[in-house]
Amino acid sequence: MDARRNLYFYYPKSDELEEKLSPLFELAKENDFNLVNNPDEANIIVSVGGDGEFLQAVRHTHFRQDCLYVGIAKENEAGLYCDFNLNAYDEMVHTMMNAPMEVRRFPVIDVTINGESTFHCLNEAAIRSAIIKTIVMDVYIDDVFFERFRGDGLIVATPTGSTGYNKSTHGAIVDPKTPCFQVTELASLNNNRYRTLGSSFILDKERTLRLEVIQDGNDYPIIGLDNEAYSIRNIQEVAVSLSEKRVKTVKLKNNTYWDRVRRTFL
Structure with missing residues (x-):
């Protein structure tokens, strides 16, 4: 068995989706791919269900650095992470077998909470108030104070x-x-008393962002990591930096990131 052709399919289990995937499973076997039940045994992890499912697949398989992630969108789903469509089985397998492909490497951010637990994000980390009250955070860039933020929260996004x-x-x-x-x-307060930058800003890969949560009754802020939200007790500090990890996906010919952006938004 060639372990380099081991496929693991990540998708929400349902009879309808199983039926749609059955021909794809058979085509994969006919083309000498091995279907495995454990993602740790796969060198190709295939998510089915659009960008949200792709994010879940990457997170639940622990941002594997030794495998390739492939996204398959279901019908009428646009996806920036999905190169294939579930309704085009033959074209999908033929492309994977014969078409020129490159490996695309997407940046990941490391998010460390209270100097203890570190999480990875492919999309973004969002820190916001869990109550009807503004959240206050001191923003540091490379440990140098930048601003005091007051508002609904902050988003730290990958490209x-x-x-x-x-x-x-x-x-x-x-x-x-x-x-x-x-x-x-997110909805910053800007008036004669409070002032923030008022616009987004971009930090280089060598920079570190640190957010100190000012505890003034907002002891339980919510932190969103990609498409999962956590209410972590007593968040005092969140540090974010660009990770050494990269998520590797398929890049098809004539299907750049900007081709996807155009198809999705224009």
Whole structure:
């Protein structure tokens, strides 16, 4: 058995989806791919269900550095992480077998909470208030004080994450070939008493961002890591930096990141 052709499919289990995937499973076997039940045994992890499922697949398989992730979108789902469509089985397998492909490497951020637990994010980390009250955070860049933020929260996005939650709050879309991360405000207070930068800003790969949560009744802020939210008791400090990890995906010919952005938004 050639372990380099081991496929693991990550998808929400349902009879309808199993039926749709059955022909793809058979085609994969006919083309000498091995289907495995344990993601640790796979060198190709295939997510089915759009960008949200892709993020879950990467997170739940621990941001594997020794495998390739492939995204398959279901019908009528646009995806920035998905190169294939579930309704085109033959084309999908033929492309994987014969078409020129390159490996695309997407940046990841490391998020450390209270100097203890570190999480990885492919899209973004969002820190916001869990109650109807502004959250106050001191923002440090490379341990140098930058500003005191008051508002609903802050988003720290990777380049690929810049097209999601970050874009909806008027942050910039960043080319994923640029190793950096972006900080975007959520409903900041700006008046004669309080002042923030008032716009998103981009930090180089060598920078470190540190957020100190000012505990003034907001002891239980919510932190979103990609598409999962956590209420962590007594968040005092969140440090973010660009990770050494990269998520490797398929890059098909004539299907650049900006081709995907155009198809998704224009």
